[in-house]
Amino acid sequence: MKSIETLNMKFRHHWTNGCKHAKSEYVGSIIINETGLTWLDVYVFQDRLGQEVCIRYGSEDHQYYSPCEVINVYRSPNPVYQAAIRVLEYKGKMVWERKTKK
Numbered sequence: 001m002k003s004i005e006t007l008n009m010k011f012r013h014h015w016t017n018g019c020k021h022a023k024s025e026y027v028g029s030i031i032i033n034e035t036g037l038t039w040l041d042v043y044v045f046q047d048r049l050g051q052e053v054c055i056r057y058g059s060e061d062h063q064y065y066s067p068c069e070v071i072n073v074y075r076s077p078n079p080v081y082q083a084a085i086r087v088l089e090y091k092g093k094m095v096w097e098r099k100t101k102k
Contacts, residue, residue, distance in 0.1 A: 011091075014039035016059035021045055025054075028087040032079060040080065042087045044070065055084050 014029045025045045032040055041056040053073050055065040057080075065080060070088070073081045 013041045013056075015041050015056045015063070017041075018056070018059065018061040019043070019054055019064060021054060027091050030083045030087050032083040040083055040087075042084045044088070053084060055080060 011028045013026055017026075021043045022045070025043045027042045027044055029039050029041045031038060039057075043054040043056070044051055045054065046052075049069065051070050052066065052068060053070055057063050057065070074085055076082070
C-alpha cells in the first residue's frame with residue numbers, strides 16, 4: 001500500500017517553469033496544506049557554490065522560493081521546505097560531503 005506522502009506526489013511539474021530550469025533539474029511535486037498552498041514543484045540545480053533548491057508555488061515568474069543549498073533546506077523547520085525534502089528523499093538518496101581546505 002502506498003503511503004499518504006506518495007499519494008500526494010507526482011512527477012511532472014504542476015506549474016509553468018518560470019525559472020527556466022532544465023528538465024533534468026526537476027525532481028517532483030508535492031501537495032501541501034499547512035500554509036494554504038497547493039502544489040509545490042521542486043528543482044535542484046548546480047551553481048558555483050553547490051546544489052541549490054528552487055521550489056515553485058505558482059506559474060508567475062516571481063512565485064518561487066529559492067532557499068539556497070539543499071543542506072539548509074534540510075535543516076529548516078519551515079513546512080514548505082520540509083515538503084521539498086520529502087520529495088528529494090522519495091526520489092533518491094541525498095549525499096552530503098564536507099569540503100576540505102586544500
